[in-house]
Amino acid sequence: MLGRLDAAGLVSSHTAKERGPAKELYSLTGAGREVLQAWLSDSTLDLTPPRDLFLLQVFFARRAAPGAAAELVIAYRExxxxxxxxxxxxxxxxxxxxxxxxxxxxxxxxxGRATLGWCDETLEVLGEVGS
Structure with missing residues (x-):
């Protein structure tokens, strides 16, 4: 995403080395500030449902080995x-x-807190059904 913004002239970047490895730091350009202001002023909502690959995996986990869904949820919870x-x-x-x-x-x-609650509830359900 930052590469596309840089190519469009909306951000500029420079390499900074403080402690640790060098970091690429980005700043808005004048054109970038104008585009940001226009975007922030636009009250049109993008209501496209997000794609969540984790939930897709959980949905299809019933077709996997027993315990696969629980392993997915445990890893996600962590x-x-x-x-x-x-x-x-x-x-x-x-x-x-x-x-x-x-x-x-x-x-x-x-x-995040709600997601942890969902994970705990899901692990209880999976324990009850033996998945």
Whole structure:
């Protein structure tokens, strides 16, 4: 995605080396700021359902070996738990953030917590049906 934005002249990049490996840092160009403002001002919603390959795997896991669905959900749960722990640490590290700054972040936190609840519920169901 960043490569396409760079090719379109909407961002510029430079390599920065602080600690650790070099990082490519991106900044909006003037044209990029204009496009961003236009996009943010557009109230048209993209209601295309997202594609979720994990849920597709869970759906078809009944055709796999017994326990495959549970293994998928356990791995997914561990991944989401790690993300959520990092986000919660980040939330604590940003005490000065305004409520507006935190709107999207809170969405991610709440969705992460809900996902963990779904994983736990799903693992209970899978345990009951012997999958």
């Amino acid at each position: 991944h989401v738990a790690q993300l959520l722990a990092a986000w919660e640490q980040q939330e604590e590290a940003e005490p000065e953030a305004s409520p507006l700054d935190l709107i999207s972040f809170r969405f991610a936190l709440l969705r």
